[in-house]
Amino acid sequence: MASINNQAQDRRDIKLLVLDIDGTIAGHDNQVSATVKQAIQAVQAKGVKVAIATGRMYCSALRFHQDIKSTLPLVAYQGAWIQDPSNQTIHRHLSVTREIAHQLLDYFEQPELRSLLSVHFYINDQLYVREITTETESYAVRCGVTPFPVGDLRQVLTNEPTKVLALCDDANLIRELLGNLRLQYTPAELYMTTSVATFFEATNPFVNKGTAVRYLAEELLGLESNQVMTIGDNFNDVEMLEYAGIGVAMGSAPEQVQAIANWVAPIVENDGAAIAIEKFLL
Known part of the structure; x- marks a missing residue:
C-alpha cells in the first residue's frame, strides 16, 4: 500500500473529493446510503468540492450526481464524457474510432x-x-x-x-x-x-479517470494533485487513485488496486466511503 506524504496528508489541503459509484458509494441496492450522503454533505459544508467519476453512461450516473448535490461536471464513461448538468456544457467527449x-x-x-x-x-x-x-x-x-x-x-x-x-x-x-x-x-x-x-x-486511448480528475482539478479548479482525494473499488479507478494526494481503495477492491492505494476503506455495505471521508477530511 502506498504511503501518504508528510504523515497523513494535511486534511486542510484537500479541496476536491472524487467518488466512483458502483462498489464505492452504491452497493447492491444501487443507492447512496444516508451515512455516506451525510459525510459528503459535511465536507461540502467545509468548502470541499465533490465530484462523481464513473464508467457508467452520463444519463445513468446523473441521479447519483444529483443525490450528492455535486456542483461540478459529471465524469462518465471512465472520463470519455465530461458534462456539466447545470448548463449541459460538454467539457470533453473522446470516442473510439x-x-x-x-x-x-x-x-x-x-x-x-x-x-x-x-x-x-x-x-x-x-x-x-x-x-x-x-x-x-x-x-x-x-x-x-x-x-x-x-x-x-x-x-x-x-x-x-x-x-x-x-x-x-x-x-x-x-x-x-x-x-x-x-x-x-x-x-x-x-x-x-x-x-x-x-x-x-x-x-479512446486518452481516456481514464486519472486524466479526467486531473482536468477537474487543474483546468477547472486550479488545484494540484496533492489537494485531491479519490475513492474507488476497481481497476478502472487505478489512474485516479494514483493521481490523487490521497487515493482510497474500497475493501472489495482487487488486491492489485488496494496495493496502489494510500488507504483501504471498509466495503460499501459498511459505508466505507463515509469512514474514509471521516478519517481524512472531517
Missing part, C-alpha cells in the same frame, strides 16, 4: 465468442446492442437505461462510440479477453479496463 470499433466487433463475433458475449456500443449517450440478452437486461435495470437492439451493430457505426463494452457472467473469459486484446492494441491505440470482473471496457 470507427475502424477500431469494427475490429473489436469482428473479434467479439468470432464463432467461439459470439454466443458468450453481450456487446454494448454507447453512441450519443444511448446504448445499442445486437439483441437483448439476460446480461443486458440485468445491466439495463441496474443502470436505469433502455437498450436499443439493432441486430448488426455495424449499422450504428456511422457515429463513433464513446465506449465499447463486452460482458458475460464468466470473469475468466473477460480476463482472457482483456489479455488477448492488450497484445493487439497498444495503450496509444486503445484504453482497456474492467470496472467489474465481468465487464470488458474499451475507450
Whole structure:
C-alpha cells in the first residue's frame, strides 16, 4: 500500500473529493446510503468540492450526481464524457474510432465468442446492442437505461462510440479477453479496463479517470494533485487513485488496486466511503 506524504496528508489541503459509484458509494441496492450522503454533505459544508467519476453512461450516473448535490461536471464513461448538468456544457467527449470499433466487433463475433458475449456500443449517450440478452437486461435495470437492439451493430457505426463494452457472467473469459486484446492494441491505440470482473471496457486511448480528475482539478479548479482525494473499488479507478494526494481503495477492491492505494476503506455495505471521508477530511 502506498504511503501518504508528510504523515497523513494535511486534511486542510484537500479541496476536491472524487467518488466512483458502483462498489464505492452504491452497493447492491444501487443507492447512496444516508451515512455516506451525510459525510459528503459535511465536507461540502467545509468548502470541499465533490465530484462523481464513473464508467457508467452520463444519463445513468446523473441521479447519483444529483443525490450528492455535486456542483461540478459529471465524469462518465471512465472520463470519455465530461458534462456539466447545470448548463449541459460538454467539457470533453473522446470516442473510439470507427475502424477500431469494427475490429473489436469482428473479434467479439468470432464463432467461439459470439454466443458468450453481450456487446454494448454507447453512441450519443444511448446504448445499442445486437439483441437483448439476460446480461443486458440485468445491466439495463441496474443502470436505469433502455437498450436499443439493432441486430448488426455495424449499422450504428456511422457515429463513433464513446465506449465499447463486452460482458458475460464468466470473469475468466473477460480476463482472457482483456489479455488477448492488450497484445493487439497498444495503450496509444486503445484504453482497456474492467470496472467489474465481468465487464470488458474499451475507450479512446486518452481516456481514464486519472486524466479526467486531473482536468477537474487543474483546468477547472486550479488545484494540484496533492489537494485531491479519490475513492474507488476497481481497476478502472487505478489512474485516479494514483493521481490523487490521497487515493482510497474500497475493501472489495482487487488486491492489485488496494496495493496502489494510500488507504483501504471498509466495503460499501459498511459505508466505507463515509469512514474514509471521516478519517481524512472531517
